[in-house]
Amino acid sequence: MHMDERLVPGDLNRRISAGLAKLALVLRHQAWSRGRPSGLTPTQGQVLALLDGQARGGLSMKRIAAELAVSQPTVSDAVAALERKGLVSRERSDADARVVRVSLTRKGARAAARQVEWPDAVGRTLHALDATEQESLLRILVKMIHALQVDGQIPVARMCPTCNYFRPNVHASADKPHHCAFVDAPLADADLRLDCADHEMLTPPERRRLWSLFVGEKPLAGGFPASSAMKGNEP
Ligand code: SF4
Known part of the structure; x- marks a missing residue:
């Protein structure tokens, strides 16, 4: 390849994309490796990690699907498998009986902690x-x-x-x-x-x-959001 071709600015996007694709490959492999000892698929592991640290009452199936950017049937399959393993429980919401909420069991909380704490290949490289x-x-x-x-x-x-x-x-x-x-x-x-x-x-x-x-652009209008729930002193 000629030197001038290697320095074409548009090529930078492709090289960055290629670098990110390599990282994504490591993350996918890591997700499989994490779940393998406990027989979890990557999606099941993601559901556990998402539920970890959530307030009592867990999350609705719809919210889990939105957070993980996957379809509700995919979440439904993953949650059913986790329930069979005794890692999550499902119950109807008190506020709306049509909504099913998913939360970790005690065993699930231990499994979720292992998901979150598992040595992180990408995280280790950040020391570089x-x-x-x-x-x-x-x-x-x-x-x-x-x-x-x-x-x-x-x-x-x-x-x-x-x-x-x-x-x-x-x-x-x-x-x-x-x-x-x-x-x-x-x-x-x-x-x-x-x-x-x-x-x-x-x-x-x-x-x-x-x-x-x-990002330092001129604000479109007004200052900070004015919410009645605002806490603390304005700086
Ligand atoms: S501004 Fe404060 S409360 Fe809001 S996301 Fe950041 S750290 Fe959390």
């Missing part, structure tokens, strides 16, 4: 990155997840830039420019959460406005 590179990577991941959400490829994640408590770029400090109004503390890019239990989802227009503030 210095702190600045790790921080940049996290911000890049947030942007990629956001793009996938906007494209409708994945459900909206419980991450800082979609949260009612997030105040992006409000501090002069370059180290910790953001603020979490839930814990009333400054946040660095490295502190951004991708799946926060305290997250409170904004409406789509509010998310668009907050995203503009996060």
Whole structure:
């Protein structure tokens, strides 16, 4: 290949995609390896990991399907298999009898903890990155997840830039420019959460406005989302 061909800018996207595909291959292989000792498929393992740490009462089948970006029949099969193994239980919601909620049994909670704690091949490679590179990577991941959400490829994640408590770029400090109004503390890019239990989802227009503030664009209108549920002091 001629040197000029290797430096064509459009080729960068293809090389990045190829790199991400390699990582995806490792993740898929890891998902199989994780579940194999306990006889779990990757989807069953994902369901357990998702239910781990959820509030009492578990999640509805619909919500699990949305979170994992798979069909409800796929979730239904995985949950039925997990129930046969004694790892989850299903019960009708008190609020709406049409809704079936899934939660971990005690045995399932132990299995879920193993899923979450299993040595992470990709995670180990992050030691090859210095702190600045790790921080940049996290911000890049947030942007990629956001793009996938906007494209409708994945459900909206419980991450800082979609949260009612997030105040992006409000501090002069370059180290910790953001603020979490839930814990009333400054946040660095490295502190951004991708799946926060305290997250409170904004409406789509509010998310668009907050995203503009996060990436440094001029906000579309107004300031921060005004929610009656807002906690903590404004920075
Ligand atoms: S509550 Fe969680 S998601 Fe929301 S801003 Fe604070 S750390 Fe981020």
